[in-house]
Amino acid sequence: MTANPILVEVTRGDMEESRHCGAISVVKSDGQTMLTVGDTQRLIYPRSAIKPLQAIYLIESGAAEAFDLTDTELALACASHNGEIGHITAVRAWLARLGLEEEMLECGAHAPRRNEDRAALVKNNLSPGPAHNNCSGKHCGFLSSARHIGLATEGYILKEHPIQQAVLGLIGEMADVSPDATPGGIDGCGIPVAGIPLESLALAFARFATGTGLDSKRQAAARRIYQAMVVEPFMVAGTDRWCTRAMRAGDGAFIVKTGAEGVYCGAVPEAGVGIALKIDDGASRAAECVMGTVLSGLDCLTEEQSLDLIGSTVFNVAGREVGEIRPHKEFHAQLLSLMDPKLVG
Amino acid sequence: MTANPILVEVTRGDMEESRHCGAISVVKSDGQTMLTVGDTQRLIYPRSAIKPLQAIYLIESGAAEAFDLTDTELALACASHNGEIGHITAVRAWLARLGLEEEMLECGAHAPRRNEDRAALVKNNLSPGPAHNNCSGKHCGFLSSARHIGLATEGYILKEHPIQQAVLGLIGEMADVSPDATPGGIDGCGIPVAGIPLESLALAFARFATGTGLDSKRQAAARRIYQAMVVEPFMVAGTDRWCTRAMRAGDGAFIVKTGAEGVYCGAVPEAGVGIALKIDDGASRAAECVMGTVLSGLDCLTEEQSLDLIGSTVFNVAGREVGEIRPHKEFHAQLLSLMDPKLVG
Numbered sequence: 001m002t003a004n005p006i007l008v009e010v011t012r013g014d015m016e017e018s019r020h021c022g023a024i025s026v027v028k029s030d031g032q033t034m035l036t037v038g039d040t041q042r043l044i045y046p047r048s049a050i051k052p053l054q055a056i057y058l059i060e061s062g063a064a065e066a067f068d069l070t071d072t073e074l075a076l077a078c079a080s081h082n083g084e085i086g087h088i089t090a091v092r093a094w095l096a097r098l099g100l101e102e103e104m105l106e107c108g109a110h111a112p113r114r115n116e117d118r119a120a121l122v123k124n125n126l127s128p129g130p131a132h133n134n135c136s137g138k139h140c141g142f143l144s145s146a147r148h149i150g151l152a153t154e155g156y157i158l159k160e161h162p163i164q165q166a167v168l169g170l171i172g173e174m175a176d177v178s179p180d181a182t183p184g185g186i187d188g189c190g191i192p193v194a195g196i197p198l199e200s201l202a203l204a205f206a207r208f209a210t211g212t213g214l215d216s217k218r219q220a221a222a223r224r225i226y227q228a229m230v231v232e233p234f235m236v237a238g239t240d241r242w243c244t245r246a247m248r249a250g251d252g253a254f255i256v257k258t259g260a261e262g263v264y265c266g267a268v269p270e271a272g273v274g275i276a277l278k279i280d281d282g283a284s285r286a287a288e289c290v291m292g293t294v295l296s297g298l299d300c301l302t303e304e305q306s307l308d309l310i311g312s313t314v315f316n317v318a319g320r321e322v323g324e325i326r327p328h329k330e331f332h333a334q335l336l337s338l339m340d341p342k343l344v345g
Numbered sequence: 346m347t348a349n350p351i352l353v354e355v356t357r358g359d360m361e362e363s364r365h366c367g368a369i370s371v372v373k374s375d376g377q378t379m380l381t382v383g384d385t386q387r388l389i390y391p392r393s394a395i396k397p398l399q400a401i402y403l404i405e406s407g408a409a410e411a412f413d414l415t416d417t418e419l420a421l422a423c424a425s426h427n428g429e430i431g432h433i434t435a436v437r438a439w440l441a442r443l444g445l446e447e448e449m450l451e452c453g454a455h456a457p458r459r460n461e462d463r464a465a466l467v468k469n470n471l472s473p474g475p476a477h478n479n480c481s482g483k484h485c486g487f488l489s490s491a492r493h494i495g496l497a498t499e500g501y502i503l504k505e506h507p508i509q510q511a512v513l514g515l516i517g518e519m520a521d522v523s524p525d526a527t528p529g530g531i532d533g534c535g536i537p538v539a540g541i542p543l544e545s546l547a548l549a550f551a552r553f554a555t556g557t558g559l560d561s562k563r564q565a566a567a568r569r570i571y572q573a574m575v576v577e578p579f580m581v582a583g584t585d586r587w588c589t590r591a592m593r594a595g596d597g598a599f600i601v602k603t604g605a606e607g608v609y610c611g612a613v614p615e616a617g618v619g620i621a622l623k624i625d626d627g628a629s630r631a632a633e634c635v636m637g638t639v640l641s642g643l644d645c646l647t648e649e650q651s652l653d654l655i656g657s658t659v660f661n662v663a664g665r666e667v668g669e670i671r672p673h674k675e676f677h678a679q680l681l682s683l684m685d686p687k688l689v690g
Contacts, residue, residue: 013538045357
C-alpha cells in the first residue's frame, strides 16, 4: 500500500508542526480524469459529503413536490448544520408540516456546534434534541419520502428499509458502483454507509453537476438540489462554516459539501467536473484547505477568495498568530500544473 | 523525506476509514535506543508533553520549597487540565498564596474542556478566566519562580524573560540539544517552543525517569515532580482523560504527558526508559493509542488495562458501536518483536 502524498502542512513559527496526507480526484462527467492525486481507487466512506446525492431521492420519490418543499428544506436535506436557531426552527417547521414529532427522527441528539448556541440551551434549561443533530435535515428528507410513499417511518434508518435501499441504489447508479458489493458500516447518524472509490464519487458529482449520463427526471432533480444549496448556503452548514463561506463566495458557480473524517465533495457545472477528496487521517482543517486549493485551481475563486478559503491562520489562546495551515508546496505546484485550464469546460 | 509508517487505524464497519502515521522513540538513559519507529531525527514541537521537564525548574529555582508547594500544585505545574472545579480551585488558591491576581496569568482564557463545566459557568453567568486555561498550573509555576527570585512577573511568557531562558536551558541540558539553534515558535499558551528531535526528547525523559546523567540536585527535583504526578493524576489532566486514566492504572510505575498536535511523552523508571512519540497529523486519538501500545509492550499494563487504554470504540450519535481505533496490525507486530523484554531494565 503506497502512502498518499502530503497535501497540507500546519506550521508554527519557523517550521512545520503537522502534516496531512490524502487523495484527490477531479473527474469530468464523461469519466475523463482531470486530476488524480494519491490512491483514488481506495474505498472511502463518503459520510455526509454524499448528502446532495441522497437528497436527489427526495425529489425523485415525489415527496418534495407533494410537500411543496422549499429551497430551505432541500438545502437542509443536504446539510451538516450547526444546530443554530435558524436551522432548528426550519427543521421543526418541516416536521410539523409532515405531521411528525421530533422524536421520530432516529439520528440521535447532540449539542449544537457553536458555544453560543450551547450556552443558549443551558440558559433556557433545555437539552439538545434530535433536531439539533447536524443531520436532522437529511433525516427529515428520509421521513418525507417514507411518508409520501406510505412506508413505515419507524426504522427508516436501517439498511433494509426501502428508503435506504432506494438511496443506496441511486448512489450506486450515479457512481457506477454496487454499494452492496463493497464493505459498509453505520454512519454517525445511524444510516448505512458504503465504501466507494474516490474516483467513482467524483464521477457521481460530475454527473450531478452537469446532468450528463442521467435520465431527464434525475437531471431535473439534481439541478433542483444544486439550486437549493447555492440559494441557501447558510442552511447547508451555518455561521463561519467553510461550506457556507465557500458557496457564498462561489455565488452559484459550484457546490461543496463536507463529510466527517476528512471528506469533501464538490460539483462545478461550468468546468463540468466533480471533485472528491479524502484526508487520510480524517482532519477537516486539511480537507477544507485542499478543497479551496482545487477550487482555486479550477478558477472558481478570485485571488482574495482563494486567500480567504485556502489557508488559515493558527492563533494561540491569547489571540496571537502563531502558525498557518496551508497547501504543501510540492502538492500546490503539482496541482497548478495538472489543472491545465484548457482541459476544463 | 520518507513517510512515517501507519501506526493507528480507525475502522468503521467492515473497513478502515482513517489512518494515522507517526514516529516513536524509546530510549534508555545511557542513550541506547530501544525502539525507533519512523523518523525520530525530525524536529518536532513537544508542546505540553514537556511540562514535567519545565516543572523541574520550579524545584531548582527554590520556589517550590519557599512557597511550600504540595503534590497538588506540582502536578498542576505539569498539567493540561480540564478546567474542572477541582483544578480551578487549586490554581486560585496557589495564586492567592503567591499574592497574585488571576489576571497576571498571561496564558489567555479558554472554556473548560467538559460540557458540564462549560454549562456550570453559563448557569452562573460567569466567563472562563485564565485559571480555566489548561496550562494555568504551568503558568503559576513560572510566576512562583519569578516571584521567588524577585524577577518582574509581567512578560514572564516571553522568550527573553529569564524564567523562559532558564527553562529552555534546562530542557536543552536534559535533551542534549541547543534550543536556541533550532527553529522555534510560540505555544498555545504564549511561551516559546523549540523544535527538538523525538529521540532527544525520549532521552530527556529517560534521564527524568532514572536520574542518570543528572546532577544530584536535578535528580531530586525530577524525582519530586515524578512523585507529584503519580500521586495526583487527576490534577495532571482530569475526569476521563487518558493521562489520568493511564497513570491511575500504572499506580506509580510510569508517568505520561500529552501535548497538542499528537505528541505524547512518558517515563518508566523500572525499565529505565523515556518515551516520545508524535502523530504526523496531530491527532490525540492516535497518540493515546500508540502510547498505550508502547506501555503495554514495556509490560507496564495488565492485559485488562491494555485493552482499556490501547483501543477505543467509535460510537455514533445514538450510542451504537460503529468502529474502532486500534494499533495498525503491522506496527503492532513490529512493536512487540522490537520490545524485547531482555533489553529492558
